[in-house]
Amino acid sequence: MTTRRPWARRAAVTAVSTAALAALVVPAEAATTTTSTSTTSTTTAATATVTATAAAAEDVDYATWQQDCQAVMDQALPYLKQRTAATKPGEKQAIVFDVDNTTLETDFGFSYPQPANKPVLAVAKYAQEHGVSLFFVTARPGIIASVTDYNLDHVGYQVSGLYVRGFSDLFKDVATYKTAQRVDIESKGYTIIANIGNSATDLSGGHAEKTYKLPDYDGQLS
Numbered sequence: 453m454t455t456r457r458p459w460a461r462r463a464a465v466t467a468v469s470t471a472a473l474a475a476l477v478v479p480a481e482a483a484t485t486t487t488s489t490s491t492t493s494t495t496t497a498a499t500a501t502v503t504a505t506a507a508a509a510e511d512v513d514y515a516t517w518q519q520d521c522q523a524v525m526d527q528a529l530p531y532l533k534q535r536t537a538a539t540k541p542g543e544k545q546a547i548v549f550d551v552d553n554t555t556l557e558t559d560f561g562f563s564y565p566q567p568a569n570k571p572v573l574a575v576a577k578y579a580q581e582h583g584v585s586l587f588f589v590t591a592r593p594g595i596i597a598s599v600t601d602y603n604l605d606h607v608g609y610q611v612s613g614l615y616v617r618g619f620s621d622l623f624k625d626v627a628t629y630k631t632a633q634r635v636d637i638e639s640k641g642y643t644i645i646a647n648i649g650n651s652a653t654d655l656s657g658g659h660a661e662k663t664y665k666l667p668d669y670d671g672q673l674s
């Protein structure tokens with residue numbers, strides 16, 4: 453049985469393209485850190501409340517991925533409508549997003565700037581039009597922060613903050629690093645009403661009222 457898996461080829465190509473992107477702006481030795489966004493963790497986030505119904509991985513193509521993302525965002529939007537309508541006096545609401553294969557079409561968008569993941573952009577736009585600040589927490593290394601910030605802004609996200617991994621963060625596991633950034637956002641007075649990502653490591657660790665898990669197809673999408 454040799455079922456073709458187009459997503460797997462795309463994921464491999466993307467790893468190369470991300471490295472190439474970094475190579476444009478950094479010395480060669482720094483580019484070696486760009487593969488650190490991938491994870492093989494299969495841990496299920498205990499706090500995840502909404503999870504994509506993953507199709508069999510062999511069947512995943514772009515249309516399936518988009519349908520799976522839309523199904524999760526179809527649950528996020530009604531919650532956001534209700535939550536933003538119930539803003540408490542003085543409350544600063546925020547949503548935290550992962551970047552790769554969450555807000556951007558990383559593994560399916562072989563181009564730069566990478567296109568927005570449309571179902572997620574629609575939810576983000578509703579939020580930003582209703583006073584919610586958008587924060588982006590990515591395992592991408594700091595060396596490509598500016599191209600990431602430009603990319604997010606270019607496709608329509610209003611970036612209130614972009615957290616990338618500094619040198620010392622490279623020695624922490626991704627979930628610990630990402631949780632620490634949410635603590636930092638809270639320390640600035642924000643209430644994180646939702647955390648949206650496609651990997652378990654985006655969502656574990658608390659510090660969000662709700663979590664929404666997009667598909668990663670058993671770790672195949674970073």
Ligand SMILES: [Mg+2]
Pocket residue numbers: 550551552553554649650651673674
């Ligand atoms: Mg991701």
